[in-house]
Amino acid sequence: MKWVVGILVVVAAGLTLAGCALTAKDIPYPVLEAKYGGPASHYMDLPGELRIHYRDQGRADGPAVVLVHGFAASLHTWEPWVTRLAPDYRVISLDLPGHGLTRAPEGYVAAQATNVAVVDELTRRLKADRFVIVGNSMGGGVSWAYALAHPERLNGLVLVDAAGWPREDKGNEKPPVVFKLLGNPAGRALLRNINPRPLATRGLKSAYVDETVVTPAVVDRYVELALAPGHRAILTSGRDGPQRRVDRSVFATIKTPTLVMHGEADTVIDVAAGRGLASAIPGAKLITYPGVGHVPMEQVPDRSVADLKAFLSSLPPT
Structure with missing residues (x-):
């Protein structure tokens, strides 16, 4: 029955998109870099033919904070926080493979473990020996996985609407149709070829809650970066790669201040899910935001960054 339902979802989505332009050509990296790069952007070649786009901003001798974005997003989602943190902190943000301006080879399969490895290699090469890691959504999953793999390198862990909490009851979740398509092989095949704009517009409005934040420029950024060569294939490959199974006991082993x-x-x-994570991770502090959706750092940047700074200032000096 679940298989039949999955097929029906794919068919329905296909019919919904029938009136739209179903295909879109890739946008060359030089074009995207000219529009979405800039003086703060840098690139680093890592093993596996990866060319990582990152930014290393703020106070060079300040405590380091590493920002990891969510699914289909990019380091640009953190800019409201970067401008507010820069006077006191060294702020490192990056585009994961398949996202933003980062390049990956053909056939690259995204996975949590490979994203952890990218964060680890990049920060080591940048000589950020210890840092606070902050992750939103999928990037939150990468961040808590990093805390499990490399606790000796972390001063703190911040999970912003993070993915990965195992539970049967999904509460009030009404994820965009793109996530339903990602859960089905036929849906993933469809997503690799279609124009992402119709799905992106609807999905962003659902995620941000406040539709006024979803400006044409924001939609253009998500859509155009998704059209970078190879990105659609990588964005739809995550379900094909190895899946990490976790339960509450896994989070109980995290010792990093959270x-x-x-x-x-x-x-x-x-x-x-946030309440579950906070209850499972020893000593974790929970802050929730009424009326705010999936990206507090963009929706309520002043309030959320003030809470982040309070947490950072509470950490013991290294």
């Missing part, structure tokens, strides 16, 4: 932040109106990952 802050959990979550929008109470998040329809992508219900606030119950």
